[in-house]
Amino acid sequence: MFRALGYDVCDDGGLETDFDKIAIYGEDDGYTHAARQLDDGKWTSKLGGLEDIEHNSLDGLVGEQYGTVQVFMKRHKGYEIDPPTFPDQSFHLFPK
Numbered sequence: 378m379f380r381a382l383g384y385d386v387c388d389d390g391g392l393e394t395d396f397d398k399i400a401i402y403g404e405d406d407g408y409t410h411a412a413r414q415l416d417d418g419k420w421t422s423k424l425g426g427l428e429d430i431e432h433n434s435l436d437g438l439v440g441e442q443y444g445t446v447q448v449f450m451k452r453h454k455g456y457e458i459d460p461p462t463f464p465d466q467s468f469h470l471f472p473k
Contacts, residue, residue: 379411380395384450392418396451398436404444412438422433 379399390400391406397467398414412435420432439445 381449382450383456385452387449387451390414390420390446390449393451397454397455397456398444398449398451401448401450402438402443402445403447408447410438411444 379401384397384399386408387396387398390398394416400410400412400414400420401408401440403411410422412432414420415431420435421429422432422438423429435446460461
């Protein structure tokens with residue numbers, strides 16, 4: 378799913394100012410959660426129906442509910458996603 382959004386696997390969650398990074402949590406049977414790195418190196422997460430949280434470390438979410446960080450991914454900042462089009466209709470889902 379994240380590859381379709383321009384992300385590629387990377388080595389770690391260290392801050393790289395030219396990249397957007399995500400950390401994907403899970404266990405052997407699948408993924409459970411993703412956190413996004415902010416420009417200052419902190420992370421943000423959406424916890425279900427609760428508000429977004431900001432955290433300094435990825436370790437705070439490690440546990441039974443989310444598992445551990447399984448993979449880091451990054452994409453160049455400013456990456457633009459082409460919106461999907463519908464062949465039988467003359468509009469884009471997201472206007473440009």
